[in-house]
Amino acid sequence: MTTRLLPPWPGEPEPLDTEDAIRPPAVPSAEVLPDDRLLADAVTASDAPDVVFALSRNGRRTVLSGGTAPPPPLPREDLRYEIGSATKTFTGLLLARLIQAGVLSGGEPATALLDGGRPAGATPVTLAHLITHTSGLPALPAGFFLRGLPAWHTNPYARFPASRVVDAYLRHRQRQRPGTRWRYSNYGVAVLGHALAAATGTPWEDLVTDRVLRPLGLDGTTLRADDSGLDAVGHGRDAGTPVPPFDAGGFQSAGAVRATPYDLLAFLEAQLFPGEAPPDLAPALRAVRRPVLRRGLTHRHVHTVAWFRHPTDGGPLYFHSGATLGQQAFLGFRPDTGTALAAVCTRRFRAHDPFVATAYALLAEDWPGRPGADGTCRAGAGQP
Numbered sequence: 001m002t003t004r005l006l007p008p009w010p011g012e013p014e015p016l017d018t019e020d021a022i023r024p025p026a027v028p029s030a031e032v033l034p035d036d037r038l039l040a041d042a043v044t045a046s047d048a049p050d051v052v053f054a055l056s057r058n059g060r061r062t063v064l065s066g067g068t069a070p071p072p073p074l075p076r077e078d079l080r081y082e083i084g085s086a087t088k089t090f091t092g093l094l095l096a097r098l099i100q101a102g103v104l105s106g107g108e109p110a111t112a113l114l115d116g117g118r119p120a121g122a123t124p125v126t127l128a129h130l131i132t133h134t135s136g137l138p139a140l141p142a143g144f145f146l147r148g149l150p151a152w153h154t155n156p157y158a159r160f161p162a163s164r165v166v167d168a169y170l171r172h173r174q175r176q177r178p179g180t181r182w183r184y185s186n187y188g189v190a191v192l193g194h195a196l197a198a199a200t201g202t203p204w205e206d207l208v209t210d211r212v213l214r215p216l217g218l219d220g221t222t223l224r225a226d227d228s229g230l231d232a233v234g235h236g237r238d239a240g241t242p243v244p245p246f247d248a249g250g251f252q253s254a255g256a257v258r259a260t261p262y263d264l265l266a267f268l269e270a271q272l273f274p275g276e277a278p279p280d281l282a283p284a285l286r287a288v289r290r291p292v293l294r295r296g297l298t299h300r301h302v303h304t305v306a307w308f309r310h311p312t313d314g315g316p317l318y319f320h321s322g323a324t325l326g327q328q329a330f331l332g333f334r335p336d337t338g339t340a341l342a343a344v345c346t347r348r349f350r351a352h353d354p355f356v357a358t359a360y361a362l363l364a365e366d367w368p369g370r371p372g373a374d375g376t377c378r379a380g381a382g383q384p
Contacts, residue, residue, distance in 0.1 A: 039064040042362050046355045048328075048347035049235050050076050053359070054261035056269055058338040063261060067346070068239060072232070079232040080220060080258045081344035082246045083329035084322030087257040088131075088189050089288075090267075092306025094208050095131055095196065097284035103200065106131075110195045115170055129178040130192035131305055132293045136176045137188040141168035144187075154325070157255070158247035165190050165250035182295040182303075186254040193253025204253050215278045216270055220260035223252060231258065234326020237350040243326030255322065264342035268333045271318070272340055289318065289335075310364075312336065317364060321356045323349045330359035337366060 039062060043051045049069035054077065055062050065076035072079065098104045109124035129135040141160070148156025169191045193204040200207060205223050213221050225231040225245030234243040248256035259267075270277045274285035288306040295301045302309040307318040312334065319332030326348050333340040343359040 036062065036064065038362065038365075040066070042343070042358045043067070045358045046343075046345050046347075047239070048345035048355065049239055050079075050232055050346040051355075052077050052081070052261045052342075052344050053362070054265050054342045055362075056265050056272075056340040059269060059273070061262075061265060063265075069235075069346075074229065076232070077261050078230075080222065080225075080230050080260055081232045081329060081346070082234065082258045082322075082324040082327040083264070083331070083344070084246075084255045084324045084327070085186065086320045086322035086329050086331045087253065087255045088322075089306040089320050089331060090208055090212055090257055091189060091193060091204075091253045092131055092304070093284055093288050094212050095127065095192070096287040096305050097211050097281060098196065098200070098207075100283045100287060101280075104196075108195070108199065110135075110191055111170065113195045113198045114166055114191075118170070121174075123174075123177050125174070125178045127192060127195060128292075130188045130195070132303060133182050133184050133188060134179050134293070135185065135188045135191075136174055136178050136181065136183070137169075137172065137185045137191070138183070139185050139187060141165060141187050142172070143168060154244050155247045155249075157249040157251050160249045160251070162194060162250035162252075166194050169194075182293070182301075186251055189254040190251040194250070196253070205256075208253075212281075215281050216266060218259065218263045218266060220263040221267075222258055223248075223256045225258065232327065232344070232346050234324060234346050235348065236326060237348045239347050243324075243348065246324040246326070255324070261342050261344060264329075264331060264344075265340060268331060268340035268342060272333050272335060272338060289316075312364060314366070319360065319363065321359075328353075328355050330356050332360070332363045334363060339363065 039053045039055060042053050043064055043066040048067055050067040050072065052063065052065040063077050067076065095106065099106050104127065106128040107126050109120035109126055110130060111118055111124060112120045125135045144160055148159050151159055196207060197204045231245060235241060236243055248254070270285055271289070274282045277285055288304055290304055291302050291309060292305055293303040304318070307320055310317045314336035315334070317332065317334050319330065322329045326346060328345050328347065328349055330341070330343040341359060341363045345355050
């Protein structure tokens with residue numbers, strides 16, 4: 001498998017891609033909103049205790065919820081859901097913002113940031129390598145399985161705190177040149193989070209809150225569960241066994257975000273219409289849509305700093321999925337149709353799981369819809 005990093009990196013000048021920086025003029029609402037039956041079918045097809053599909057089309061929202069379990073005390077669409085690896089889209093945006101602000105370049109060696117007294121070497125692993133999964137690091141650090149085994153079915157990541165992640169990285173012996181091969185790595189993005197914290201003197205949790213969550217008004221997004229009753233309960237593969245809230249341990253930047261479907265839509269709408277975002281965040285929102293990596297035969301797989309990018313007849317489709325031990329999430333958007341989709345469910349991924357495929361197909365399809373009177377629909381599906 002070959003990998004090619006593409007210029008420019010998010011901090012380098014480039015003519016702005018403004019074709020979708022401004023929300024397109026409204027057209028008759030019957031032409032821009034989806035048919036609720038398609039969303040309802042997606043909720044039912046996901047086959048999980050709790051499911052929410054939240055769609056925005058040119059900023060007008062439809063949110064449908066349901067599931068195989070009795071409704072929880074609070075409406076499903078108002079709960080916070082674990083998004084697992086989709087957290088990396090927040091970390092990618094954070095890195096892009098720090099680059100755009102001139103705080104970092106992306107070319108800093110992670111080792112030099114995490115251990116200032118250590119030489120970086122001739123071919124160091126940089127922040128750019130970590131966010132693009134080209135660092136050469138494995139999916140998980142050495143010792144993770146042994147240490148996490150006692151809590152393997154509950155919370156193995158919680159047994160590997162930040163200090164162990166950093167120590168494992170500094171002890172890691174590089175076996176291949178960074179930037180030559182793509183290998184998806186939770187470990188790498190976890191190291192990135194700690195490197196950003198070291199570079200700025202600010203914990204990753206505070207960085208992402210101050211520079212991403214707060215500017216976008218994401219008040220329904222947090223990085224850990226609490227006793228407020230706002231957190232959705234995950235379930236095992238059998239859809240009946242409750243799973244404890246996910247604790248990311250030292251992997252916060254790779255998988256700690258939990259959010260309401262409405263906050264996830266707001267996050268995706270900012271990706272669609274960066275011209276409407278806070279001015280100091282808009283350049284980073286544009287930057288995370290630029291291709292920075294091509295891989296595979298004929299380099300057909302395209303990645304940005306934050307997203308997987310696939311072609312459609314009308315233009316690129318951006319997406320990222322995620323999973324914890326008891327929940328799943330799908331985030332995606334299409335600039336050509338002005339469509340964003342956030343989907344969440346409370347069942348652990350299993351073989352031939354329909355959830356992500358259903359969400360992806362929904363985003364990839366071009367289909368009209370029928371509006372509510374105010375352009376926003378809240379309804380239940382798959383539930384009597």
